[in-house]
Amino acid sequence: MSHLSEQELVLLFYGELPERRGAEEHLAACDACRSEYEARRTAMAVVASLPVPERGEDYGREVWRRLRPVLPARQPWWQWALPNPRRWAAVGALAAVVLLGVVATRQFRAGKARQNAPLAAAAGPRVLLAAVEEHLDHSQVALLELANGDGSTDLSVDQQQAEDLIAANRLYRQVAERAGEAGVAAVLEELERLLLEIARGPSRLSAAEREEIRRQIARQEILFKIQALGSQARSRVAPGVRQIAMLGR
Amino acid sequence: MGQSKDWMEAGETEAVALAQAGDDEAFGALVERHSRAVFRLAFRMTGNEQDAEDVVQETFLNAYRRLRRFELRSSFGTWVHRIAVNCSLDLIRARQREAERRRPAEAAPGRDLLSVPAGDPTPERRALSAELRQRLEAALGELSPMERAAFVMRHLEGLSIDEIGRMLGRRPDAAKNCVFRAVQKIRRALEPSMSSIR
Numbered sequence: 001m002s003h004l005s006e007q008e009l010v011l012l013f014y015g016e017l018p019e020r021r022g023a024e025e026h027l028a029a030c031d032a033c034r035s036e037y038e039a040r041r042t043a044m045a046v047v048a049s050l051p052v053p054e055r056g057e058d059y060g061r062e063v064w065r066r067l068r069p070v071l072p073a074r075q076p077w078w079q080w081a082l083p084n085p086r087r088w089a090a091v092g093a094l095a096a097v098v099l100l101g102v103v104a105t106r107q108f109r110a111g112k113a114r115q116n117a118p119l120a121a122a123a124g125p126r127v128l129l130a131a132v133e134e135h136l137d138h139s140q141v142a143l144l145e146l147a148n149g150d151g152s153t154d155l156s157v158d159q160q161q162a163e164d165l166i167a168a169n170r171l172y173r174q175v176a177e178r179a180g181e182a183g184v185a186a187v188l189e190e191l192e193r194l195l196l197e198i199a200r201g202p203s204r205l206s207a208a209e210r211e212e213i214r215r216q217i218a219r220q221e222i223l224f225k226i227q228a229l230g231s232q233a234r235s236r237v238a239p240g241v242r243q244i245a246m247l248g249r
Numbered sequence: 250m251g252q253s254k255d256w257m258e259a260g261e262t263e264a265v266a267l268a269q270a271g272d273d274e275a276f277g278a279l280v281e282r283h284s285r286a287v288f289r290l291a292f293r294m295t296g297n298e299q300d301a302e303d304v305v306q307e308t309f310l311n312a313y314r315r316l317r318r319f320e321l322r323s324s325f326g327t328w329v330h331r332i333a334v335n336c337s338l339d340l341i342r343a344r345q346r347e348a349e350r351r352r353p354a355e356a357a358p359g360r361d362l363l364s365v366p367a368g369d370p371t372p373e374r375r376a377l378s379a380e381l382r383q384r385l386e387a388a389l390g391e392l393s394p395m396e397r398a399a400f401v402m403r404h405l406e407g408l409s410i411d412e413i414g415r416m417l418g419r420r421p422d423a424a425k426n427c428v429f430r431a432v433q434k435i436r437r438a439l440e441p442s443m444s445s446i447r
Contacts (some may be wrong), residue, residue, distance in 0.1 A: 052292050
């Protein structure tokens with residue numbers, strides 16, 4: 001058996017390696033792997049020893065005492081069925097977003113990236129922004145993870161994630177263009193180019209290549225633009241639309 | 250009130266059912282039961298005591314708002330932990346945005362954006378070698394929010410990779426990757442101090 005990889009050592013440590021028996025036998029016979037395994041085990045024991053501030057037995061009661069006065073009033077379930085134009089407008093808006101997402105996913109997965117003007121028109125700019133807010137959040141996390149990852153790590157998972165984001169991004173950009181949201185469309189276009197570069201690039205990055213991506217992200221100020229656009233979306237989206245949209249999380 | 254007493258004998262499922270039906274005392278009992286575990290998770294996620302307290306409050310407020318959507322066949326504790334993870338991630342990201350706004354000129358994406366302030370020193374913290382602790386806290390602060398969340402759940406909460414994927418709304422491969430990166434970064438950060446404790 002060849003030496004255990006970094007991933008195998010970590011999975012073995014957590015008891016999640018499928019070929020556990022073979023790995024343990026190898027570990028018993030191989031000084032180099034055993035030493036690597038021990039190094040990880042010791043480091044992880046240090047992490048586990050980092051203490052958490054103690055909370056006493058009555059901590060739960062304290063939390064409840066603080067929480068109770070700020071709990072929002074709850075409505076009986078049947079009041080949801082009563083006519084309420086604002087609520088139903090928000091539900092309708094969310095339905096448009098969901099429909100948009102479902103159609104988009106199907107289209108792009110099937111490789112049928114065709115335009116969808118009727119849905120775009122139905123969605124409207126505020127609904128678009130509510131949906132874009134979540135997409136931007138995911139994109140930002142993906143870029144940060146990539147920029148701060150390790151050079152020796154296999155990037156295939158990140159690339160798959162970038163591919164998923166590209167499909168959604170393309171749709172949102174098209175809808176933004178049709179809705180006349182030029183600023184939103186411009187940022188999404190820039191983000192799309194970067195995601196494409198990541199998705200279609202090599203699946204392993206050297207330190208220099210990763211540094212180049214990091215520099216590119218910094219040069220384009222894409223994280224700043226994403227955050228600015230996210231703030232804009234948050235300030236423009238009607239609270240009802242967001243609240244309902246968050247229920248879907 | 251009679252109903253509130255009943256759930257104490259009947260158990261958590263009944264408490265949740267009563268809370269869903271509008272019994273705030275039953276919800277209070279659930280808060281009391283799960284607060285310490287949520288605090289521990291939140292502290293490990295945020296690395297800061299005050300932030301962890303904020304996460305506890307936000308978690309139970311969110312749970313209260315979404316209570317009717319909770320399905321009784323699931324575990325209330327797991328559900329609340331999931332909400333706490335999301336609240337922690339939101340807070341960490343908000344801190345990053347705040348840091349970036351404060352220092353736009355220095356905002357190299359990465360290191361500075363991802364640092365999380367450490368909590369106040371406690372006697373236990375002082376007991377761990379100062380150098381080692383410093384390295385460890387720095388390493389934890391360098392993890393991306395997703396790496397930190399996945400690592401805390403795998404290493405400190407004992408969740409499986411699959412469970413972590415479900416908690417974070419990611420594929421298992423992505424969750425696994427986050428754990429690998431976190432372990433790698435932490436191990437490398439601690440390496441210079443490891444010879445003294447082996």
